[in-house]
Amino acid sequence: GKASPLPCFAFARGQCNKGQTCQYSHQAPAMSTASNGIQAPVDSAESQEETPAGRCLATSQSNEVLGEFRLAPEAAAQEVLPERFRGALKRKRDVSLYIKEGKVVMQFAYNDLVKEAVKNHVRGRQWDPSVGLKGSWTCPIESLPDAVALWEHMGRAPTAELDQRAKDVQSCGGSRGISLQIRISPSTLENRSLGSVRVTFQYDADLVAAMKQLAPSTRSYDAPSRTWNVELLVLPELLEHLQPLGYSASTEMASIVKACEQLEQLLSSSNATSPTTSEESQSFKAALMTLVQLVRGRAPEALDRSNYGTAKRRKLTSQQKAWNGEPDFDHHHDDLFDLGLDLSLVLGRFSSFRLPVLPPADCDCGHPNRLVAGRHCCRYFGTFACRCGNQWTSAYCWKGEKQACRKCNFEQFPAKTEPLDGRAGLGTGKAHDVSRCSKCKSLGYDCSGSALSLSFSGC
Numbered sequence: 001g002k003a004s005p006l007p008c009f010a011f012a013r014g015q016c017n018k019g020q021t022c023q024y025s026h027q028a029p030a031m032s033t034a035s036n037g038i039q040a041p042v043d044s045a046e047s048q049e050e051t052p053a054g055r056c057l058a059t060s061q062s063n064e065v066l067g068e069f070r071l072a073p074e075a076a077a078q079e080v081l082p083e084r085f086r087g088a089l090k091r092k093r094d095v096s097l098y099i100k101e102g103k104v105v106m107q108f109a110y111n112d113l114v115k116e117a118v119k120n121h122v123r124g125r126q127w128d129p130s131v132g133l134k135g136s137w138t139c140p141i142e143s144l145p146d147a148v149a150l151w152e153h154m155g156r157a158p159t160a161e162l163d164q165r166a167k168d169v170q171s172c173g174g175s176r177g178i179s180l181q182i183r184i185s186p187s188t189l190e191n192r193s194l195g196s197v198r199v200t201f202q203y204d205a206d207l208v209a210a211m212k213q214l215a216p217s218t219r220s221y222d223a224p225s226r227t228w229n230v231e232l233l234v235l236p237e238l239l240e241h242l243q244p245l246g247y248s249a250s251t252e253m254a255s256i257v258k259a260c261e262q263l264e265q266l267l268s269s270s271n272a273t274s275p276t277t278s279e280e281s282q283s284f285k286a287a288l289m290t291l292v293q294l295v296r297g298r299a300p301e302a303l304d305r306s307n308y309g310t311a312k313r314r315k316l317t318s319q320q321k322a323w324n325g326e327p328d329f330d331h332h333h334d335d336l337f338d339l340g341l342d343l344s345l346v347l348g349r350f351s352s353f354r355l356p357v358l359p360p361a362d363c364d365c366g367h368p369n370r371l372v373a374g375r376h377c378c379r380y381f382g383t384f385a386c387r388c389g390n391q392w393t394s395a396y397c398w399k400g401e402k403q404a405c406r407k408c409n410f411e412q413f414p415a416k417t418e419p420l421d422g423r424a425g426l427g428t429g430k431a432h433d434v435s436r437c438s439k440c441k442s443l444g445y446d447c448s449g450s451a452l453s454l455s456f457s458g459c
Contacts, residue, residue, distance in 0.1 A: 067295035072173030090155030098309025123175035195232035382414030404436035
């Protein structure tokens with residue numbers, strides 16, 4: 001059948017695979033506007049008569065005109081944070097709120113309640129594993145007021161400078177502000193479009209719904225950059241959808257909207273469908289140059305994105321500094337003498353401290369400095385196999401010592417021994433069988449308890 005005059009949206013995006021069998025038109029419109037596809041008026045005698053507006057337009061055809069603006073919502077009541085988050089960071093260690101490389105970093109130890117508060121009440125938050133030792137939650141600088149308010153609610157007072165920077169960001173719209181980058185392409189016949197508006201904002205369901213009220217042919221979303229792109233002439237319609245959400249146009253933005261409406265009126269007028277005249281072409285150029293002058297070189301108030309503050313690290317005590325943060329009694333027992341500790345009380349089983357005995361030359365357990373009852377005895381992870389078929393394992397298998405079977409009470413040496421790997425054992429949930437361990441009988445007490453006690457050597 002005959003192809004429809006309506007354009008194919010999939011073809012415009014390069015995704016139509018129907019070819020000539022597609023029922024929609026694969027010809028790009030002469031002019032993409034908010035109303036219809038009417039081409040911009042062109043003066044046939046342009047090359048013969050050059051006006052000042054024409055000269056300005058010719059010089060700007062090679063370079064696109066850019067301007068950035070920012071919409072801030074009307075002052076609204078501050079969000080009321082839930083009471084269950086109050087004081088969640090009070091008296092917590094390693095907590096800090098600072099700015100690094102244009103991002104607000106929220107440092108805190110893992111806490112499900114604080115994590116929920118950040119995810120629900122800080123716009124644009126995301127987990128960044130590259131920040132800090134194990135990663136941190138971050139948010140853009142526009143969300144600094146949200147982070148400061150949440151920090152105060154959870155029991156942490158920000159510094160005066162950080163609080164002032166949050167107020168400065170809030171005056172520019174804060175996390176609810178909308179950035180508009182207007183791009184004008186004066187060469188309408190080549191680009192087939194007057195221009196576009198790049199809209200950027202922190203995710204908000206209401207703002208997304210307002211963007212989707214525009215016609216699909218006039219808007220598009222770029223997921224990697226998280227920006228919306230809309231046609232320039234639909235800017236007035238976009239502001240109408242944003243007005244119920246509290247976004248009002250500034251004086252400059254109102255002038256741009258008025259210029260866009262004038263251009264749309266010229267393009268959609270009945271005279272534009274008839275052969276164009278020099279007067280119509282000059283009116284279009286004048287309206288276009290008015291819009292260019294309003295947009296060119298405009299930039300929103302720049303936010304202070306400099307670094308502020310640093311991450312916090314846990315402070316070591318004098319004792320931890322002396323031990324280098326790793327209190328290993330086997331290698332730093334001399335510090336105990338300096339501290340004046342009574343070693344007889346530490347050992348608990350000696351009335352006076354005895355000098356340790358040197359380990360035997362045939363030690364093969366890998367821990368020659370471990371002492372039991374003042375002497376070294378190699379300890380392994382043993383596997384026992386009784387003649388009655390019973391098998392068991394024990395982490396308290398000592399060199400030269402036996403264990404008895406629980407079924408037949410036959411004493412025997414381990415069938416296999418392995419060195420201990422130093423990990424905390426899971427155990428079986430039962431206490432060590434002292435009555436069937438020859439080491440316990442020789443010591444007179446539970447050998448598993450002695451293995452966990454502190455031991456020292458003179459090496």
